[in-house]
């Protein structure tokens with residue numbers, strides 16, 4: 001039995017707690033490994049290591065830190081196929097999609113390589129006569145990252161490249177469902193020349209997370225996962241004086257206007273709803289056609305396309321499947337149950353993925369693409385995140401109805417509008433209460449040099465991930481006001497408010 005351990009002080013470190021979680025290959029349903037779950041004491045030890053390493057790493061010049069990240073980028077590229085296979089074997093997503101997530105993660109590394117420029121701070125000469133003011137963007141200390149199962153490479157890479165580039169040390173707590181990729185990334189960081197103890201991986205569950213949220217040596221916590229846990233992380237870590245960015249769940253709507261290029265919209269919807277088996281926080285799970293005619297035509301085309309959706313293992317000889325299995329047997333049951341709930345609530349089940357004839361899928365956690373029509377706000381399949389290949393059509397009478405439906409929703413992660421009308425698109429961007437908006441772009445994930453984050457209950461905390469928000473999150477600003485008088489030539493005592 002392969003046991004996935006921890007990565008501390010630049011080396012694999014055996015877990016001591018005696019507690020383990022099972023890691024499965026979702027394409028076969030077989031156990032592929034067990035992962036050690038750190039005890040509170042082991043987690044405290046890891047924090048101690050990162051705290052000690054901070055004293056040295058924070059004094060390494062930004063240029064040298066960047067050079068290590070350049071080498072890391074080259075190593076990840078060199079090992080891209082191996083990493084993508086690792087992702088697919090534990091997560092289930094198809095190989096090309098796994099490569100895609102790696103590329104999106106690497107873009108953050110590329111951004112972080114610019115840290116000498118990004119961490120420059122500001123300078124003003126002569127804020128008063130003979131007085132200069134400048135700001136330092138200093139690292140905060142030990143940072144922790146807690147990541148979800150659905151992007152085992154990309155989400156950790158949203159966090160640690162910028163944190164490390166800014167001079168912080170890091171403890172990664174990956175999802176216990178697919179922990180191997182962050183472990184491999186840790187090895188590559190060491191190979192790239194990152195000093196011992198600067199990046200550590202602690203595998204674990206609530207026991208280790210709770211230590212990361214409360215130990216006073218941890219200064220900042222980045223979290224990505226489901227909303228209830230995001231809220232818990234935000235509340236607990238904030239209460240313990242840490243800065244927190246906690247990204248939660250989503251229910252993303254795509255509006256299809258009557259003037260949209262419907263073929264384009266349908267192609268976009270297929271990838272956005274069913275890619276990665278719907279297990280993306282930016283997946284489109286609700287299509288909102290405006291007008292009955294748009295809705296009828298859209299539905300017809302979606303049904304046709306669903307007939308050609310190729311579902312199967314993520315790693316195959318020959319061309320990739322369109323979508324792989326779900327992450328666990330429990331999650332498969334949950335998604336199947338949601339389909340039942342939708343039927344009970346009175347939505348029309350147009351294509352039932354539970355009934356799909358899937359070849360070569362054995363005991364894996366597969367389900368076919370599912371389509372509902374006439375899904376209304378208030379139904380659970382509209383309000384709750386299913387996180388599976390289930391697309392709902394929620395018909396809107398007008399643009400304003402569509403906007404109101406989305407703005408009333410609990411989540412506000414991503415959304416898109418498909419239209420040929422610039423005015424409608426512009427109005428949409430202005431009015432919609434969602435953090436990331438696509439115009440004829442179904443999954444508007446911002447590039448690494450912009451920031452990623454939702455609104456409402458999709459994100460807790462003021463700062464988004466990566467881009468300039470990332471640099472701000474992982475640095476503390478210090479502002480120096482300095483005066484170098486040429487000498488004491490006159491009486492300088494002053495008892496009034498300084499105004500320079």
Ligand code: NAD
Nearest residue numbers: 147148149174175206209224225226229247248249250281
């Ligand atoms: P999850 O919330 O179950 O787990 C996320 C992390 O939290 C894991 O590392 C897990 O070990 C830890 N965790 C779980 N329960 C905990 C507890 N009680 N106390 C402390 N830590 C705990 O999420 P998941 O199922 O791994 O991932 C799917 C979710 O992540 C979806 O809701 C999805 O929308 C969301 N997600 C959001 C974004 C985003 O950018 N907003 C991105 C990716 C995923």
